[in-house]
Amino acid sequence: MTRTWAIATREYASFFRTPLGWIVAALFLFLSGLVFAQQTLRPGEPASLRSFFGVWWSMLVFIAPSISMRLFAEELRTGTIEPLMSAPVSEAGLATGKFAGALMFLMTCLAPTLIYAGVLEALSRPDYGPIAAGYLGVVLLGMMYLSVGLLFSSLTSSQTLAFMLTLFVLILSEVGATAAAARLDEPWAGIARSLSVQPRIADFARGIIDTGHVSFFLIMSAFFILSTALALRVRRWH
Amino acid sequence: MGPASGVHQCVYAPDPMIQADRVSKLFGRATPSTGSSRVRGVLAVDDVSLTIEPGVVTGLLGPNGAGKTTLIRMMTSYLTPSAGVIRICGHDSVLASGAARASIGYLPESAPVYPEMRVEDFLAYRARIFCVPRDKRKAAMDRALDRCSLADVRHRRIGQLSKGYRQRVGLAAAILHDPAVLILDEPSSGLDPSQIQAMRALVRDLTMGGPTGKRVVLLSSHILPEVSLTCDRVLIIARGRIRADGTPEQLVNNAASTSRSEYVLETLAGLSESATGAISAGVGGLPGVESVHVEVLGDGSRRLKIRPTAEAGDLREAIARAAAASAPGPALRELSRRTPTLEEVFNGIVERPESLVPASGVAS
Incomplete structure (x- = not known):
């Protein structure tokens, strides 16, 4: 646990030591500010961040892979993976540590957006339930996207490739699930629908915390983190 | 969640030692075809057995692609052997990998380090990875910085340092937890002559230390003078096999009597x-x-x-x-x-054709 935490904190700190981390954070805040100003901060709109959360999932499709792409790919390219994987750290500990570092960075990017809730408070009387639920949904979705990116980052030494593959899979799964849900018969349509994240995020934005949705994101994240650990273990055989 | 949670993995066996028992590494795969089992992959390490004792510097000498790095990577658990068993201080490198890895300090070839980190932060990070207790971290870092003469650059970013300094940062990270076994892959590659001399003295110095006072030090090199000057024992490896084993003098004498x-x-x-x-x-x-x-x-x-x-x-x-x-x-x-000089002995051993080696050749 000490080791996992050491990896997580080093990873988190390294986002601030490289230009990439700052650029991602700036881009994210710029886009979310734009969305807030354009869609929420208008006369007559309800004092909620609902539409704001509604578009965040599509922003995360780009932001999460740009955070996750370097996690292992960078270490594989520079060779620092070797002292890391010959240190007494388990593959699962390594994958979890990297994931936790990336998640902490994503949450750091999200933190300044809390100011929007403050803006709403100043102008009107927002309902904090849906806002809290919305943030929970965004964090859970971010976890799943980061874990997918973590896996692809462990498979290649090219950050660009890791980014592209993650982006491709995230978009394909969303578009594919929606298309399949519309065309296939039951029970396949139901399975396809359950893989789509958009309706789940919409529920969170409405203020509904469904344990089904929460478990979905947690289980998917755990699955991809463990797959990463497996991919690292397989690497020792080659 | 204190540092104690991982301490059970950091106990050392009483006898620091590296033992390899019939270790092989095959990259790619073996396809058994009719009559004979034909090797289609690359057999980087071929049935190597050896014991490396503490207190002396052991050199693994071989040309590029001989299997040195592959053998070392199996010792450090970075790679899993295709066959055979490696024990580090009695811990199996696969089955008790955590304990085996905890007793090794390892400097990989070209000393990969994080360029964006400061020297001190990097060492603190490695100390946490190797579960050096919190109250001993400062002392361990000071000792490693001092031994590797890094005290004046401790606040600098690693990316700004010269190759020689970077190599020493890698070495400082390897000795930080006072390991029983120290493995250095090409420790002097990319260093200038005076740095090589300093590295040589440091390596000899490092045979003393570790939990029992005597440390296993294994270094690899493809440069013969390097090995003959630094090492008390030389293992010559070529095409994945150990071809000769002895002190530099013994190797020359043996060769003189046979050649x-x-x-x-x-x-x-x-x-x-x-x-x-x-x-x-x-x-x-x-x-x-x-x-x-x-x-x-x-x-x-x-x-x-x-x-x-x-x-x-x-x-x-x-x-x-x-x-x-x-x-x-x-x-x-x-x-x-x-x-014949050691050089000629080395060339003779390395170039000697060996019928046991598969025709596909060996390169790692």
């Missing part, structure tokens, strides 16, 4: 043609002499290269007497025996 020396005789500058001919004939007629090759030197002297037969012992006395008997008066200005 042939050469005798060189030089006549005085003004010596007549006929006298030279007589000496050449006299020496050539000696038992144990296979051939005599005469060449004329610029100053009028003649050089005789005398090649003995394989069984011949020391022929210097016999050659001197034969030369004296063949020509009246003083005739010689030099008579010497050339034994």
Whole structure:
């Protein structure tokens, strides 16, 4: 646990030591500010961040892979993976540590957006339930996207490739699930629908915390983190 | 969640040692075809067994692609052996990988480090990874920085340091947790001559230390003088197999007894043609002499290269007497025996064809 935490904190700190981390954070805040100003901060709109959360999932499709792409790919390219994987750290500990570092960075990017809730408070009387639920949904979705990116980052030494593959899979799964849900018969349509994240995020934005949705994101994240650990273990055989 | 949670993995066995038992590594896959099992992949390490003892510097010497790095990577658990068992201080490198890895300090080839980190932060990070207790971290870092002469750059970013400094940062990270076993892959590659000398002294110094006072130090190199100057024991590896094992002197002596020396005789500058001919004939007629090759030197002297037969012992006395008997008066200005250098021993071992090695060749 000490080791996992050491990896997580080093990873988190390294986002601030490289230009990439700052650029991602700036881009994210710029886009979310734009969305807030354009869609929420208008006369007559309800004092909620609902539409704001509604578009965040599509922003995360780009932001999460740009955070996750370097996690292992960078270490594989520079060779620092070797002292890391010959240190007494388990593959699962390594994958979890990297994931936790990336998640902490994503949450750091999200933190300044809390100011929007403050803006709403100043102008009107927002309902904090849906806002809290919305943030929970965004964090859970971010976890799943980061874990997918973590896996692809462990498979290649090219950050660009890791980014592209993650982006491709995230978009394909969303578009594919929606298309399949519309065309296939039951029970396949139901399975396809359950893989789509958009309706789940919409529920969170409405203020509904469904344990089904929460478990979905947690289980998917755990699955991809463990797959990463497996991919690292397989690497020792080659 | 204190540092104690991982401490059970950081206990050391009483005898620091590396043991490899019939270890092989096959990259790609073996396909059993009709009659014989044909190897289609690359057999980087081929049935290696060895024991490396503490207190002395052991060198793994071999040309590029001989399997040095692959063997080392299996010792550090970075790679899993295809066959065989490696034990680090008694811990199996696969089944008790955590304990095995905890007792190793490892400097990989070209010392990969995080360029964006400061030296001190990097060492603190490695100390946490190796579960050095919080109250001992500061002392451990100071000791490692001091031993590797890094105290003046401790606040600098690693990316700004020269190659020599970076190599030392990697070494400091490797000795941070006072490991029982220290493995250095090409520790002096990319260093200038004075840095190589400093590295050599440091490596010799590091055989003392570790939990029992005596440390296992294994280094690899493809540079022969490096190994013969630093190491007490040399393992020569080529095409995935250990070809020779011994002290540098033993290797030369063994080679001298099995391979042939050469005798060189030089006549005085003004010596007549006929006298030279007589000496050449006299020496050539000696038992144990296979051939005599005469060449004329610029100053009028003649050089005789005398090649003995394989069984011949020391022929210097016999050659001197034969030369004296063949020509009246003083005739010689030099008579010497050339034994093979470690370089020649090394080349002989490395280039010797070995039928056991698969035809696909070995490269890692």
